[in-house]
Amino acid sequence: MAPPEESAVELDGLVKRYGAATAVNGLSFRAGLGAVTALLGPNGAGKTTTIEICEGFRRADAGTVRVLGLDPHRDARALKPRVGVMPQSGGVPGTARAAEFLRLVAAFHARPLDPAALLARLGLTEHARTPFRRLSGGQQQRLSLAVAIVGRPELVFLDEPTTGLDPQARHATWELIEGLRAAGVSVVLTTHHMEEAERLADQVVIVDRGQVVAQGSPAELTGAERQLRFRARPGLGLDELLAALPAGSAAKESPAGHYLVEGDVRPELLATVTAWCASHGVLTEDLRIERRTLEDVFLELTGRELRS
Numbered sequence: 687m688a689p690p691e692e693s694a695v696e697l698d699g700l701v702k703r704y705g706a707a708t709a710v711n712g713l714s715f716r717a718g719l720g721a722v723t724a725l726l727g728p729n730g731a732g733k734t735t736t737i738e739i740c741e742g743f744r745r746a747d748a749g750t751v752r753v754l755g756l757d758p759h760r761d762a763r764a765l766k767p768r769v770g771v772m773p774q775s776g777g778v779p780g781t782a783r784a785a786e787f788l789r790l791v792a793a794f795h796a797r798p799l800d801p802a803a804l805l806a807r808l809g810l811t812e813h814a815r816t817p818f819r820r821l822s823g824g825q826q827q828r829l830s831l832a833v834a835i836v837g838r839p840e841l842v843f844l845d846e847p848t849t850g851l852d853p854q855a856r857h858a859t860w861e862l863i864e865g866l867r868a869a870g871v872s873v874v875l876t877t878h879h880m881e882e883a884e885r886l887a888d889q890v891v892i893v894d895r896g897q898v899v900a901q902g903s904p905a906e907l908t909g910a911e912r913q914l915r916f917r918a919r920p921g922l923g924l925d926e927l928l929a930a931l932p933a934g935s936a937a938k939e940s941p942a943g944h945y946l947v948e949g950d951v952r953p954e955l956l957a958t959v960t961a962w963c964a965s966h967g968v969l970t971e972d973l974r975i976e977r978r979t980l981e982d983v984f985l986e987l988t989g990r991e992l993r994s
């Protein structure tokens with residue numbers, strides 16, 4: 687009897703080299719069943735390579751991969767009807783017409799979604815007869831997403847599903863992914879948008895230079911702490927401000943004119959900062975208290991910005 691499946695995907699010590707370059711360097715994580723797992727990292731972090739290994743498109747040089755408890759290479763035939771794939775490059779033949787191709791893919795599955803309804807949901811009805819290569823980049827992406835999910839897979843891999851989409855299409859895609867999750871589908875996606883990971887993911891795996899630098903739910907990663915941000919004229923004497931703040935607080939200016947105060951953000955701390963500013967004739971702009979973001983977490987862990 688097959689062992690029970692506990693994870694949608696389980697990677698352990700994954701390594702992939704392209705010549706002398708190591709794209710994936712000992713990467714391990716587990717994507718839960720029925721959950722949305724986001725691989726978040728900057729360009730070149732190794733996200734696509736990792737997902738392509740899970741999809742069975744590439745072979746790892748070392749490490750183990752289990753997808754729905756199976757081996758993506760050895761068990762490729764068994765996995766095919768159970769797994770949907772949205773590659774970064776589209777994966778649809780250039781001459782294929784949108785609706786025709788989607789119906790064709792649907793016909794290979796036992797219980798497909800209604801292709802016309804799916805096209806409508808993704809705003810592609812008026813392009814139903816357009817060949818793939820004539821669709822805009824965003825339309826191609828949406829069609830690829832439709833192709834990935836039309837067969838009602840148990841697990842879908844989405845490689846940068848919203849990159850290049852306008853805000854409306856991005857929201858439609860997010861809603862669709864939320865719908866998949868609500869239907870119990872496991873989703874593994876890659877993204878370099880932290881808002882996307884924060885909004886969609888149950889579990890975020892932050893990847894940098896082929897390694898996992900942190901993982902957890904967005905709330906676990908960003909913590910409960912709040913921080914205070916404001917803008918003011920550059921070059922404020924932060925040492926002096928720090929001296930007025932409770933022990934354990936931190937204050938920095940980055941970039942010039944943008945200030946961040948971290949610590950136990952209570953009303954007293956806010957009052958101290960504003961009083962200090964007032965006594966120095968500093969008018970703060972855009973003063974706000976917010977939670978740390980995944981962007982902050984990434985910066986803290988790697989010393990670099992995610993957006994770069």
Ligand SMILES: Nc1ncnc2c1ncn2[C@@H]1O[C@H](COP(=O)(O)OP(=O)(O)OP(=O)(O)O)[C@@H](O)[C@H]1O
Binds near residue numbers: 709732878
């Ligand atoms: N086929 C290939 N041959 C050689 N090097 C490759 C190949 N594919 C990827 N790489 C390199 O491996 C590293 C990881 O690339 P990968 O595409 O997996 O990263 P990524 O995190 O998905 O980035 P992006 O967000 O830009 O797609 C990069 O340095 C990339 O240049």
